[in-house]
Amino acid sequence: MNLDDLVSTNGEWLRGSGPEADIVISSRIRLARNLADFPFISKTTESDRAEIERILHSQIQAIQEAGKAPGDALYLNVTDLAEVDRQFLVERQLISREHAESDGARSVVIDTDERYSVMINEEDHLRIQVMHSGLDLEAALQRINMLDDLIEEQVNYAFSDKLGYLTACPTNVGTGLRVSVMLHLPALVITRQIEKVFKSLQKINLAVRGLYGEGSQATGDFYQISNQVTLGQTEEGLAKKVADVVPVLISYERQAREFLIHESQETLHDRVSRAFGILRTAQTISSEETLHLLSSVRMGINLGLIGDLPIPTINKLLIHTQPAHLQKLSGNELDAADRNIERATYLRQHLNVDGTSDPSNN
Structure with a gap:
């Protein structure tokens, strides 16, 4: 190997x-x-x-x-x-x-x-x-x-x-x-x-x-x-x-998620939907924006707002959309602008697949 x-x-x-x-x-x-x-x-x-x-x-x-x-x-x-x-x-x-x-x-x-x-x-x-x-x-x-x-x-x-x-x-x-x-x-x-x-x-x-x-x-x-x-x-x-x-931090995070579900459900739903939509359709996207949007999608999966998309896929995307990974995957050296295009292509390929559900339908 x-x-x-x-x-x-x-x-x-x-x-x-x-x-x-x-x-x-x-x-x-x-x-x-x-x-x-x-x-x-x-x-x-x-x-x-x-x-x-x-x-x-x-x-x-x-x-x-x-x-x-x-x-x-x-x-x-x-x-x-x-x-x-x-x-x-x-x-x-x-x-x-x-x-x-x-x-x-x-x-x-x-x-x-x-x-x-x-x-x-x-x-x-x-x-x-x-x-x-x-x-x-x-x-x-x-x-x-x-x-x-x-x-x-x-x-x-x-x-x-x-x-x-x-x-x-x-x-x-x-x-x-x-x-x-x-x-x-x-x-x-x-x-x-x-x-x-x-x-x-x-x-x-x-x-x-x-x-x-x-x-x-x-x-x-x-x-x-x-x-x-x-x-x-x-x-x-x-x-x-x-x-x-x-475990205390986990408890605080779970309580905060419960609060968002019960007190700000529409806002939360919109946040997750927008993030998922951008990741599935963007033609160019930076590494920083990708991490922020994947964060929202990951939370949305765990809260049941997105179905049929496994957490390991999101974990993989967190790493594989980083600059060096993109260049290794493409087999080419890429400048920042080309990486942003390659990153968007990679995200579309992995998120627009049969079986993933759009959160707007949930």
Whole structure:
């Protein structure tokens, strides 16, 4: 399997069948680790980075070949990838923007079902991440601990008996764990309750970010909720902290949706109908507008305003209409104007099919 084989597929985290998947898109857990025998990435030489990459790649490959890690894996040298391929991996959430845009020896190992990826020479020597559909943090934590243990059997991590795992960023020192849940919260946005909710999260040291994590803005009512500090806490405790908060957010979103159905039904129906209509007929459309309209359609499906259109299709469109995906799917480099035309064509092809119902008929 190669990178191009991923283009037409959907990762496990996009399948839309996990717990609470109407609101929770995915659960992700990431671990930051460094090798004890090398300086942090910001202090490494080019030869250091090359040696770190060689060591970690060979050890992860050995784990895979021994059949200890689940599934098949794809190894990619990020340094050698074209810009569109690096951006494709960012859109797929398999690598970070920093990993895509930095210099020097760096790579990624990807489970072909996209349940996990391992970034080598990102901000830290090693970034392991696991992604599951819906609210499934317990299973994600079990999987990432298994992968972490397998790698730690082969290499010597930088670790302090007093502080825990040592990381490039002080906020990651300790467990090195970042727990993140991606939520779709359109009703809280429409009812203007979202800022109040986020202020409450900040008071308990939970960060709110956009679709692509740190440094990204919220688009299309999709938000990532994650812990900010790991020092002095256990991995289980951090996962529980996020896991305890997310059901409250789900409850708030459901209440807001119920309010819209009972108090603003015509307005809500019009919003969903217009969004669906534009997506099915547009001749040119931007990425940002597409996300906003797909957000309304996704909510409309979950509220029964649109029939016979599965959530996994919408989840797929959220990713496949991003710039790099469109170019990979078309097989051509496209400027912004051509991408807008290609995006509209792709949407029409996937939304104007037999069996989908127009919400104006419901």
